[in-house]
Amino acid sequence: MTALVGDLQALIECESPSDDLAAVRRSADLVAAMGERLFSVAPERIEIDGRSHVRWQFGAPRVLVLAHHDTVWPIGTIDRLPFSNDGSTLRGPGAFDMKAGLAMAFHAIADLADRDGVCLLVTGDEELGSPSSRQLIEDTARGCDAVFVLEASADGGALKIGRKGVSLYRVIVTGKAAHAGLEPHNGVNASIEAAHVLLQVAALGDEVAGTTVVPTVISGGTTTNTVPARAEFAVDVRVKTLAEQARVDEQIRAIAPTLPGASIVIEGGANRPPMEPSAAAALFSRAERLARELDLTPFDGVSVGGASDGNFTAGIGVPTLDGLGAVGGGAHADHEHVIVAMLAERTTLLRALIVDVLASGTPDGHHG
Structure with missing residues (x-):
């Protein structure tokens, strides 16, 4: 010893x-x-x-x-x-x-x-x-x-x-920049769209199945007087079964934008089964x-x-x-x-x- x-x-x-x-x-x-x-x-x-x-x-x-x-x-x-x-x-x-x-x-x-x-x-x-x-x-x-x-x-x-099992995602939301004071109506607010998406992502967890879906790091925007053209957040997913890992992956990729003109890209996926x-x-x-x-x-x-x-x-x-x-x-x-x-x-x-x-x-x- x-x-x-x-x-x-x-x-x-x-x-x-x-x-x-x-x-x-x-x-x-x-x-x-x-x-x-x-x-x-x-x-x-x-x-x-x-x-x-x-x-x-x-x-x-x-x-x-x-x-x-x-x-x-x-x-x-x-x-x-x-x-x-x-x-x-x-x-x-x-x-x-x-x-x-x-x-x-x-x-x-x-x-x-x-x-x-x-x-x-x-x-x-x-x-x-x-x-x-x-x-x-x-x-x-x-x-x-x-x-x-x-x-x-x-x-x-x-x-x-x-x-x-672990899945790791990065959700990237693209909108359209505009002056926040002069013409915010001409922009598409990526941060607001990210908020919509984040809530949908978080709802994919299933306590009974032991599945946790946790949005973690989030960022968005460039300056305080600009409608954000881009926002993103990370997601940590933990699952007990392969079936749950597949379900979360399918559903997170199926989320559609809420705001007209916004787009969503999902990067990442399963890290460990x-x-x-x-x-x-x-x-x-x-x-x-x-x-x-x-x-x-x-x-x-x-x-x-x-x-x-x-x-x-x-x-x-x-x-x-x-x-x-x-x-x-x-x-x-x-x-x-x-x-x-x-x-x-x-x-x-x-x-x-x-x-x-x-x-x-x-x-x-x-x-x-």
């Missing part, structure tokens, strides 16, 4: 904000060196659109362990929120989300007697929605019997058996059984609103279990922390899951 915590400290102190390509590249250098030391095998270094990813494949992959090394924290945060470990609680930017999970993945795989069939993929743009790594993740996962995602656990250490609980059910049952056999702390399985790269692997039909990383809390917040005592337990659970799947094949017991 001392070695794992030491590696975790090194990962935390190598800051890696997603939008800083040089910082992410430095972090990938550390990730590659750390894995090479632990595995005695150099990784593949994969750079896509300037973003740095690292992968180890031991034979033909049957179990994919999925992690990311980028964080939301800007360079310099480590000076304000330095790494600390009082033996009970470990802190530092990115500790919970998700450098502890990455350190656990390294040590779980390093302790395997036989790594044949295991793949570890560590991406560098998850916090941005994985724009460069999605295809890499899906291609790596295809044909695997299981994907284990080392994102942090949910409240109380629960594993994540479901995640909402939902990870429906059926994708995790068999693996979660396996995890529960192993936890009982190993006398580990019991845990629940929950569905959460946030998305991860597990959405992609579940979306292509590969059994996926998420939230196997750190137990703690405060993701993306100053009070981000990891419970030290649970690091060993969750590393043990991950190692046992890998061994169990490799020994017995797919979650239903058949080699796939």
Whole structure:
């Protein structure tokens, strides 16, 4: 455990904000060196659109362990929120989300007697929605019997058996400029049209279905005495099912202008498909059984609103279990922390899951 915590400290102190390509590249250098030391095998270094990813494949992959090394924290945060470990609680930017999970993945795989069939993929743009790594993740996962995602656990250490899908839109409204005092009647007010559209978009949510449709950032107009010729707003959509994701997409694109002369353009769409609980059910049952056999702390399985790269692997039909990383809390917040005592337990659970799947094949017991 001392070695794992030491590696975790090194990962935390190598800051890696997603939008800083040089910082992410430095972090990938550390990730590659750390894995090479632990595995005695150099990784593949994969750079896509300037973003740095690292992968180890031991034979033909049957179990994919999925992690990311980028964080939301800007360079310099480590000076304000330095790494600390009082033996009970470990802190530092990115500790919970998700450098502890990455350190656990390294040590779980390093302790395997036989790594044949295991793949570890560590991406560098998850916090941005994985724009460069999605295809890499899906291609790596295809044909695997299981994907284990080392994102942090949910409240109380629960594993994540479901995640909402995410769609992101930008609604652009075009009107016609005119002097707001002299001839406003000659203009088409894009801000007013955007207000009409925004209310229609917000009404697409469905509380019963668990679908949220939230207009977020909005802007419009140029000067205080000009009828706005352009306005736009962003929309964040979260859904539990593919059917709901398709419904919202169809309906948002069908919205027509209210004001004569106004026009609407919808950009964006689905970012991540939902990870429906059926994708995790068999693996979660396996995890529960192993936890009982190993006398580990019991845990629940929950569905959460946030998305991860597990959405992609579940979306292509590969059994996926998420939230196997750190137990703690405060993701993306100053009070981000990891419970030290649970690091060993969750590393043990991950190692046992890998061994169990490799020994017995797919979650239903058949080699796939």
